Amino acid sequence: MIKTLLTTTLATINGCQRVHFSSKHQLLSSFLRQNHLIARCLSSSAAATDPKHTISDTFRTNESNPCHHSTQHLSMYYTIPADVANKLFVLGGFDSRQQTSFKTFRETALMVRRPALEVMDYLRRADYRRPVNRYVLYGNVGSGKTFTLNHVLHYGSVEKYLLLYCPKPTDWLRYPEETAQSVYKSERMDTPIDAAVWLQHFRTHNNQLLDELDLRASKQYVWSQREITEAGDPLKNILEHGISRIKHASDCMAVVLKEIKAQSSSGKYRVLVVVDKVNAFYEMSQIKYPDRSYVDADNITIARAFKKLFTNDWTNGAVVASVCKKLMVHYRILKVAGIPKHKPRSRPWDTWGPFSVSHLSDLPLDLLTDAGFKDFDPFIPIEVPVYDEKEMESCLNYYNDRKWIQRPVAKTVDGRNEIKFLSAYNPLETYEICCAL
Numbered sequence: 157m158i159k160t161l162l163t164t165t166l167a168t169i170n171g172c173q174r175v176h177f178s179s180k181h182q183l184l185s186s187f188l189r190q191n192h193l194i195a196r197c198l199s200s201s202a203a204a205t206d207p208k209h210t211i212s213d214t215f216r217t218n219e220s221n222p223c224h225h226s227t228q229h230l231s232m233y234y235t236i237p238a239d240v241a242n243k244l245f246v247l248g249g250f251d252s253r254q255q256t257s258f259k260t261f262r263e264t265a266l267m268v269r270r271p272a273l274e275v276m277d278y279l280r281r282a283d284y285r286r287p288v289n290r291y292v293l294y295g296n297v298g299s300g301k302t303f304t305l306n307h308v309l310h311y312g313s314v315e316k317y318l319l320l321y322c323p324k325p326t327d328w329l330r331y332p333e334e335t336a337q338s339v340y341k342s343e344r345m346d347t348p349i350d351a352a353v354w355l356q357h358f359r360t361h362n363n364q365l366l367d368e369l370d371l372r373a374s375k376q377y378v379w380s381q382r383e384i385t386e387a388g389d390p391l392k393n394i395l396e397h398g399i400s401r402i403k404h405a406s407d408c409m410a411v412v413l414k415e416i417k418a419q420s421s422s423g424k425y426r427v428l429v430v431v432d433k434v435n436a437f438y439e440m441s442q443i444k445y446p447d448r449s450y451v452d453a454d455n456i457t458i459a460r461a462f463k464k465l466f467t468n469d470w471t472n473g474a475v476v477a478s479v480c481k482k483l484m485v486h487y488r489i490l491k492v493a494g495i496p497k498h499k500p501r502s503r504p505w506d507t508w509g510p511f512s513v514s515h516l517s518d519l520p521l522d523l524l525t526d527a528g529f530k531d532f533d534p535f536i537p538i539e540v541p542v543y544d545e546k547e548m549e550s551c552l553n554y555y556n557d558r559k560w561i562q563r564p565v566a567k568t569v570d571g572r573n574e575i576k577f578l579s580a581y582n583p584l585e586t587y588e589i590c591c592a593l
Contacts, residue, residue: 215553217268222276222311229268231550236264236310244313247357248323249306257587261558267547269300271540272307278536279311279474284426287468290532292434292520293478295540298584301478302432304540308476309430317428318369318416319361320465322354325433326483328459330442337446340407344455345443351405351458355398358412366392369425374418377411379404391415410461417465420472427473429465434477437463438528466531477532478540479523481516543581551583555590566593 217232219225225234236244241264250258258264275291282289293301312319327333333349359366371391378384383401385394391412398408420427437459443451453459466475516522520537521529543551552572555561565571575593579585 215550215557216265221314222272222307223314225268225273225276227270227273230270230273231267231544231546233265233267233550233554236266238264240310240313243360244309245306246360247353249309249321250302250323254302261560265554266303266307266310267300267550267554268307269304269540269547271538272304272311274538275304275308275476276311279308279315279428282474284472284474285423287471288427288473288475290466290468290475290477290535291538292524292532292535293476293538293540294518294520294523296518296542296582297480297482298582299540299542300583301480301540303583305430305432305476305478309428312428312430313361316365318365318425319358320413320416320427320429320462321357321361322431322462325431325436325459325462328456329436329439329453332443335443336403338406338457340457344457344460345445345451346406346457347443348402348405351409352399352402354458355395355405355409355412359392359395359399365425366395371415371419373411374415379407406457409458413461413465417470417473420470423472425472429473429475429477431462431475431477433480433483434466435479435523435525435528436483437466438525439483463531475532479518479520481518481523543583543586548576548581548586551586552590561590561593563593566590 215231215233217229217234219229220234220237222234241258245264271293275293278289278291293304295301309319309321328347328350332347334347336346336348338344338346373385373387373389373391373394375387376384377394379397379401383397383404385397394408394411394415398405398412401408416427437453439453441451441453441456441459443456445451454463465473466477520532520535524532549572552561552575556567561567563571566575575586575589579589
């Protein structure tokens with residue numbers, strides 16, 4: 157009916173040979189204003205056939221709640237609200253390069269990808285009365301494991317999990333702000349400043365939930381002759397004590413983790429442990445004793461306390477972790493990968509092996525070491541692959557929308573194909589290439 161009416165109208169207008177072109181245009185515009193249904197059909201059909209309109213509408217979604225994300229949101233960017241992003245990532249979560257890009261784009265936007273949806277689906281369907289499930293993300297360097305973890309972290313925050321987040325364990329094991337010998341056990345080393353920072357992070361994540369749960373200490377803890385936490389005192393007292401008395405921060409952090417793990421069996425709350433680059437806990441630390449010998453990771457107070465969460469001897473929780481082969485120290489690279497035969501054997505080569513990690517396996521079995529694999533086994537491995545074609549197009553459209561790509565040639569089809577070829581669809585490589593465009 158609409159098609160017939162429109163055809164008749166156009167024929168009538170075109171049949172008026174003496175009518176000027178501008179008059180014809182005015183007649184057609186007047187007719188469309190009086191027939192809103194035809195106007196809407198024309199606009200929708202034009203939008204469907206216009207590639208520019210399609211591109212600008214398919215790389216972003218307005219659904220900012222990760223609980224509502226599904227396969228229909230795949231390859232789309234969603235924006236984390238500014239207040240939520242400040243709460244979750246104010247003290248870490250992304251490296252400096254990623255934080256700079258968020259400031260440049262003036263938003264914290266993450267792409268909805270299949271690995272994150274898979275983990276969130278597992279978390280929804282898990283039976284939390286049973287021992288904790290462990291999910292290990294693996295993939296090539298720069299494939300987006302950290303972004304996937306933070307997507308899951310945002311989901312856990314919305315679903316009111318008690319969040320235990322460790323974004324950068326290398327700060328504890330390799331580059332601590334300060335070290336001190338433990339008062340509790342002489343063979344252990346404390347990292348008080350890093351422990352106090354983590355306690356602040358924990359309080360920021362869970363402040364409202366801790367008030368609702370009203371967790372209490374299960375026994376007495378003596379910090380000094382005058383500072384004692386009695387059994388039944390709020391757990392937040394231990395938290396505040398560790399932040400205000402940095403000397404006791406490492407022990408306070410260990411006690412908080414111990415109490416949360418022990419009381420999780422009550423079923424009052426669910427715990428979500430999120431750890432990036434978890435294999436750092438099973439590599440050699442760079443902390444030294446006064447005699448210049450290296451400290452084992454199990455003798456670092458906060459690392460030892462956090463590693464106890466990886467075992468499945470507790471309930472009402474889940475562990476989501478990622479492994480990264482860039483953290484493998486040189487003495488292990490030689491042991492795992494061997495020395496390539498096509499390169500000469502210099503003295504450093506004989507001693508340490510190759511310094512590149514591109515030839516190493518990304519699998520958790522190779523990166524977690526025997527001790528780490530024993531702690532996590534059994535676990536659910538989830539691969540984070542590089543971009544597929546749709547995700548790559550969405551990424552380039554987003555960079556174009558944020559004015560990150562400036563050169564006109566990079567916006568053409570040939571320019572896009574060249575970016576895809578040079579980056580091999582790797583998210584990190586794509587970002588670095590587009591930095592120069």
